[in-house]
Amino acid sequence: MADPDPVPPTVLIVGGGFGGLRAARALAGAPVQVVLVDRQNHHLFQPLLYQVASATLSPADIAAPIRHILRDQANADVVLGEVASVDLDARRAVLVDGRGLSYDFLILAAGSRSSYFGRDAWAGLAPGLKTLEDALEIRRRFLLTFERAEQEEDPDLRREWLTFVIVGGGPTGVELAGTLKEMARLTLPQEFRRIRTDRARVILVEAGPGILANFGSGLSEKALQGLERIGVEVRLGQPITAIEEHAVQLGGERIPTRTVVWAAGVSAVPLGATLGVPVDRIGRVLVEPDLSLPGHPEVFVVGDLAAFTHGPGGALPGVAPVAIQQGICAAGNLLATLASRPRQAFRYRDKGSMATLGRGRAVAHIGRLSFTGYPAWLAWLFIHLMLLVDFRSRVFVFFEWLWAYLTTQPRARLILGKKTRDI
Amino acid sequence: MADPDPVPPTVLIVGGGFGGLRAARALAGAPVQVVLVDRQNHHLFQPLLYQVASATLSPADIAAPIRHILRDQANADVVLGEVASVDLDARRAVLVDGRGLSYDFLILAAGSRSSYFGRDAWAGLAPGLKTLEDALEIRRRFLLTFERAEQEEDPDLRREWLTFVIVGGGPTGVELAGTLKEMARLTLPQEFRRIRTDRARVILVEAGPGILANFGSGLSEKALQGLERIGVEVRLGQPITAIEEHAVQLGGERIPTRTVVWAAGVSAVPLGATLGVPVDRIGRVLVEPDLSLPGHPEVFVVGDLAAFTHGPGGALPGVAPVAIQQGICAAGNLLATLASRPRQAFRYRDKGSMATLGRGRAVAHIGRLSFTGYPAWLAWLFIHLMLLVDFRSRVFVFFEWLWAYLTTQPRARLILGKKTRDI
Numbered sequence: 015m016a017d018p019d020p021v022p023p024t025v026l027i028v029g030g031g032f033g034g035l036r037a038a039r040a041l042a043g044a045p046v047q048v049v050l051v052d053r054q055n056h057h058l059f060q061p062l063l064y065q066v067a068s069a070t071l072s073p074a075d076i077a078a079p080i081r082h083i084l085r086d087q088a089n090a091d092v093v094l095g096e097v098a099s100v101d102l103d104a105r106r107a108v109l110v111d112g113r114g115l116s117y118d119f120l121i122l123a124a125g126s127r128s129s130y131f132g133r134d135a136w137a138g139l140a141p142g143l144k145t146l147e148d149a150l151e152i153r154r155r156f157l158l159t160f161e162r163a164e165q166e167e168d169p170d171l172r173r174e175w176l177t178f179v180i181v182g183g184g185p186t187g188v189e190l191a192g193t194l195k196e197m198a199r200l201t202l203p204q205e206f207r208r209i210r211t212d213r214a215r216v217i218l219v220e221a222g223p224g225i226l227a228n229f230g231s232g233l234s235e236k237a238l239q240g241l242e243r244i245g246v247e248v249r250l251g252q253p254i255t256a257i258e259e260h261a262v263q264l265g266g267e268r269i270p271t272r273t274v275v276w277a278a279g280v281s282a283v284p285l286g287a288t289l290g291v292p293v294d295r296i297g298r299v300l301v302e303p304d305l306s307l308p309g310h311p312e313v314f315v316v317g318d319l320a321a322f323t324h325g326p327g328g329a330l331p332g333v334a335p336v337a338i339q340q341g342i343c344a345a346g347n348l349l350a351t352l353a354s355r356p357r358q359a360f361r362y363r364d365k366g367s368m369a370t371l372g373r374g375r376a377v378a379h380i381g382r383l384s385f386t387g388y389p390a391w392l393a394w395l396f397i398h399l400m401l402l403v404d405f406r407s408r409v410f411v412f413f414e415w416l417w418a419y420l421t422t423q424p425r426a427r428l429i430l431g432k433k434t435r436d437i
Numbered sequence: 438m439a440d441p442d443p444v445p446p447t448v449l450i451v452g453g454g455f456g457g458l459r460a461a462r463a464l465a466g467a468p469v470q471v472v473l474v475d476r477q478n479h480h481l482f483q484p485l486l487y488q489v490a491s492a493t494l495s496p497a498d499i500a501a502p503i504r505h506i507l508r509d510q511a512n513a514d515v516v517l518g519e520v521a522s523v524d525l526d527a528r529r530a531v532l533v534d535g536r537g538l539s540y541d542f543l544i545l546a547a548g549s550r551s552s553y554f555g556r557d558a559w560a561g562l563a564p565g566l567k568t569l570e571d572a573l574e575i576r577r578r579f580l581l582t583f584e585r586a587e588q589e590e591d592p593d594l595r596r597e598w599l600t601f602v603i604v605g606g607g608p609t610g611v612e613l614a615g616t617l618k619e620m621a622r623l624t625l626p627q628e629f630r631r632i633r634t635d636r637a638r639v640i641l642v643e644a645g646p647g648i649l650a651n652f653g654s655g656l657s658e659k660a661l662q663g664l665e666r667i668g669v670e671v672r673l674g675q676p677i678t679a680i681e682e683h684a685v686q687l688g689g690e691r692i693p694t695r696t697v698v699w700a701a702g703v704s705a706v707p708l709g710a711t712l713g714v715p716v717d718r719i720g721r722v723l724v725e726p727d728l729s730l731p732g733h734p735e736v737f738v739v740g741d742l743a744a745f746t747h748g749p750g751g752a753l754p755g756v757a758p759v760a761i762q763q764g765i766c767a768a769g770n771l772l773a774t775l776a777s778r779p780r781q782a783f784r785y786r787d788k789g790s791m792a793t794l795g796r797g798r799a800v801a802h803i804g805r806l807s808f809t810g811y812p813a814w815l816a817w818l819f820i821h822l823m824l825l826v827d828f829r830s831r832v833f834v835f836f837e838w839l840w841a842y843l844t845t846q847p848r849a850r851l852i853l854g855k856k857t858r859d860i
Contacts, residue, residue: 055580055852072495074849081628082846091630094584094852113588146853157478161517165536205504207514406840406848413836417829423505425829426497429478429517430569 022047022089025348026107026117028097028285030057030080033317033337033344034123035403040345042087045352049115051107053096055079058146059402061334062411064186066149067275068193069157070424073146075411076402083403097124099288102310119312119348122285122299123341126318126332129281129296136257140274143186150431152275156194157429159273160202163209170270176214177271179262181254182278183220183227185369188237190275191218191246192372199245200373200422216246217271219264221253221278226377228331229367233377236386240371254278280332282319294321294329303359305344314348316340322360330362334401339363368394373419445470445512448771449530449540451520451708453480453503456740456760456767457546458826463768465510468775472538474530476519478502481569482825484757485834487609489572490698491616492580493847496569498834499825506826520547522711525733542735542771545708545722546764549741549755552704552719559680563697566609573854575698579617580852582696583625586632593693599637600694602685604677605701606643606650608792611660613698614641614669615795622668623796623845639669640694642687644676644701649800651754652790656800659809663794677701703755705742717744717752726782728767737771739763745783753785757824762786791817796842 022045027034030052038050056077065071084090095109100120107115128142141151156178163175180191195216202211218225218241224234225241225248241248249264256263261270282297291307292300298321299307305320307313317337321329330336340360347357368378368390376390385393395415402408418424445468450457453475461473479500488494507513518532523543530538551565564574579601586598603614618639625634641648641664647657648664648671664671672687679686684693705720714730715723721744722730728743730736740760744752753759762785770780791801791813799813808816818838825831841847 055584055850072497072849073851073853074495077851078848079628079850082850085627092628093588094581095588146851150853158517161478165516165518204508205502205515406844406846409840410833410836410848413833417832421829423829425501425833426495427478427502427505428496428500428569430496430573 023118023352024049024116025119025121026051026115027121027123028052028107029123029125029317029319030054030092031060031123031125031317031337032334033125033341034121035080035083036338036341037121037123037314037316037345038084038090039087040342041349042089044089044349046089046119046348048087048090049093049117050080050084050090051093051095051097051109051115052080053094054145055081055094056146057083057403059407060144061398061401063143063146063149064190064193066146066426067143067152067156067190068197068424069153069427070193070418071411071414072426073150075407075414077146078403078407097285100285102289102307102313105312117312120314121341121344121348122313122315122319123317123337124283124285124319126280126282128276129279130276131279133257136276139257139259140181140276142276142280143190144280153426154429154431155273156197157427160198160206160209160211160214161429162272164206172209174260174270175272176209176211177269177273178214178216179219179269179271179274180216181219181262181274181276183218183222183225183248183250184277185226185367187218187220187275187277188225188241188369188371190277191216192241192244192370192375195241195244195246196372197424201424201427217249217269218246219249219252219254219262221251223251225250226367226369229369229377229379230384233379233384233386237369237371237377240375240377240386244372244375280318286315286319298329304347304357305340305360306347306357311351314344316344322362324359325362333367335365336362368397370394373422446541446775447472447539448542448544449474449538450544450546451475451530452546452548452740452742453477453515454483454546454548454740454760455757456548456764457544458503458506459761459764460544460546460739460768461507461513462510463765464772465512467512467772469512469542469771471510471513472516472540473503473507473513474516474518474520474532474538475503476517477568478504478517479569480506480826482830483567484821484824486566486569486572487613487616489569489849490566490575490579490613491620491847492576492850493616493841494834494837495849496573498830498837500569501826501830520708523708525712525730525736528735543737544764544767544771545736545738545742546740546760547706547708547742549703549705551699552702553699554702556680559699562680562682563604563699565699565703566613567703576849577852577854578696579620580850583621583629583632583634583637584852585695587629595632597683597693598695599632599634600692600696601637601639602642602692602694602697603639604642604685604697604699606641606645606648606671606673607700608649608790610641610643610698610700611648611664611792611794613700614639615664615667615793615798618664618667618669619795620847624847624850640692641669641671642675642677642685643671643673646674648673649790649792652792652800652802653807656802656807656809660792660794660800663798663800663809667795667798703741709738709742721752727770727780728763728783729770729780734774737767739767745785747782748785756790758788759785791820793817
């Protein structure tokens with residue numbers, strides 16, 4: 015008589031973003047039981063989140079239920095819940111509601127969140143852009159601001175309402191500034207009777223010497239020109255020193271505004287710091303070359319929560335391709351251990367970076383090639399459509415983009431949520 | 438020398454639903470200044486709201502900014518705000534934020550809201566379905582309920598989580614019950630590992646002797662059979678006597694459930710009662726045959742806020758065609774007065790009623806013709822697509838429906854809003 019089937023080891027994955035989801039899929043068919051826990055029911059395609067904020071796309075276009083994505087993977091189980099802490103010795107994660115989840119292997123892929131560098135009071139005044147709720151809140155503020163400007167009699171206050179400040183010149187800040195300015199220039203002018211929406215000021219503030227610093231100085235300069243051509247004001251080398259209810263301070267200047275968005279920085283989620291292992295300045299867990307936790311070969315950390323410092327040039331950027339490649343690598347090393355094969359050290363293959371600057375304009379570098387303008391924009395469209403996790407999103411996002419491009423009238427300009435009177 | 442242009446009279450329209458919006462459009466090109474005020478920035482196609490609740494459509498599919506719809510109407514101005522009261526003698530409406538809007542003519546089209554017949558404590562336990570926020574809240578509750586059932590070990594509690602009660606057998610209740618049962622039967626089973634979502638109980642409770650009472654007894658009976666065939670339990674002649682946190686009471690029976698939706702009744706918004714004129718039992722303003730307010734020929738009331746009792750068969754139902762025809766009639770009577778022509782009495786032309794019972798099934802009567810099954814469903818699809826106010830919604834809703842029909846996987850199954858831990 016054969017032995018009864020052994021119980022397969024449990025792989026607990028914390029986080030259903032790019033890193034966690036790719037790790038789960040890389041374990042399909044393997045002799046393990048995967049349990050993926052996330053505090054949201056959906057995987058979110060974060061690179062397009064700014065288009066929900068700027069009312070081009072709906073949440074359902076860039077997010078899909080994790081259960082749906084993994085429905086055909088028989089060895090995967092999805093749990094809706096938030097992990098509060100991990101007991102590394104007991105090999106057990108505890109959720110905020112008290113439930114415990116035991117594991118044989120653990121892959122931590124819980125990501126990052128907006129960070130205000132200790133200025134926590136800024137969070138309420140300048141929302142960040144990390145979740146669908148954030149995007150809907152920013153959309154709500156953008157659209158309500160034009161409504162308030164339309165109703166304002168005082169020209170100074172009207173100018174204040176029509177001034178938007180976006181803090182942070184990385185891809186999120188650049189793309190949001192470009193698309194907001196285009197909405198003000200192309201979409202809204204016909205709808206308002208008293209204000210000139212095309213005169214709305216969109217100010218992008220970057221503390222460093224250039225925007226899109228990681229793209230190299232050539233593209234950084236091109237991006238600056240591209241934004242300025244459509245009317246975005248870019249302030250370089252000037253950190254924000256204060257965010258108040260009706261203004262921001264930068265350098266010696268006070269800019270009256272009612273709408274500030276924070277795209278200036280992230281830190282790892284607090285879960286990393288609860289592990290009792292070394293973390294870096296922004297809370298990322300320092301990992302071994304094989305992505306495991308020092309002293310805990312059964313635990314892997316990937317994506318924004320990991321500080322991988324073994325490559326050239328210091329820690330890796332917090333972008334989707336790093337998370338995806340690390341998720342796949344961690345799953346591979348886990349399977350190698352099960353099969354008594356040696357683990358591989360992680361090596362990041364940088365395939366390039368790209369960012370849009372509004373309608374028909376983008377900057378991109380792919381390997382050693384740099385593109386700008388229309389070709390870069392078409393490449394951006396194509397690559398982002400292909401990267402969307404499921405086919406249905408590709409179809410619908412394609413049509414939304416086609417519609418928005420042809421008509422300049424993106425569809426999702428709805429003010430939802432809190433009562434109108436609450437602003 | 439010619440006289441300077443006279444200042445055109447101001448027509449204030451309160452409400453951008455079917456009645457108010459159609460009135461505004463009927464005044465396009467007329468020598469009046471239209472001011473349309475609504476507390477939301479969007480016109481909502483309410484007949485499809487249940488499809489947002491059941492995760493087939495996104496808010497942007499069935500709503501469009503009122504400014505966008507009226508952008509080419511030069512004599513129309515849109516104000517985002519909520520009217521608190523109207524001073525009929527001073528011809529002035531006051532918004533909740535204190536601003537005043539003067540008028541020469543007033544068209545009140547502020548609609549209705551869910552009514553719990555004095556049981557206000559039920560509102561928090563059993564949300565109604567009148568706004569996009571309501572629909573997103575119901576969607577959130579539906580989807581979270583399946584998550585909680587999946588995590589529940591106790592079989593009795595699991596059954597409690599998997600029991601849904603929908604109160605009210607009108608079109609909203611019927612359509613929501615059908616589509617929820619189909620989601621549980623067709624969309625979700627593959628995604629959950631522990632629960633049988635297809636065994637979820639969906640109970641439709643109607644206090645009267647039949648569902649879809651306005652459709653006539655033949656179709657009412659057909660609708661009942663259609664719902665029962667897909668597994669909806671319909672309880673007729675049994676009013677809900679209590680809604681508790683974990684159960685509803687009806688007749689002598691206690692049904693344990695965590696999810697109750699209220700589709701049993703509406704009343705006019707409170708604005709009607711503030712006018713100091715006669716209103717009916719559910720707060721609707723009694724209007725003259727020409728839709729004007731008794732003693733105030735410059736004020737019209739249309740749609741759900743109006744009680745029009747001059748036709749055969751008592752007050753008209755609170756449906757979109759009544760509001761549309763009344764909005765157009767009120768605008769016409771207003772223009773007649775400006776042109777010193779006599780006003781027309783309103784006459785409702787009932788073009789029929791229809792409701793879906795899930796995938797490929799509906800009941801409809803158009804004039805004296807009754808349809809059921811697939812032909813009725815196709816007629817429902819076609820007519821509702823054509824009624825969507827703008828072309829872009831038609832295109833996108835068509836593709837969403839096609840997708841959902843072909844795959845049984847509607848796209849918008851996202852849990853958004855409050856933190857997961859809050860339920």
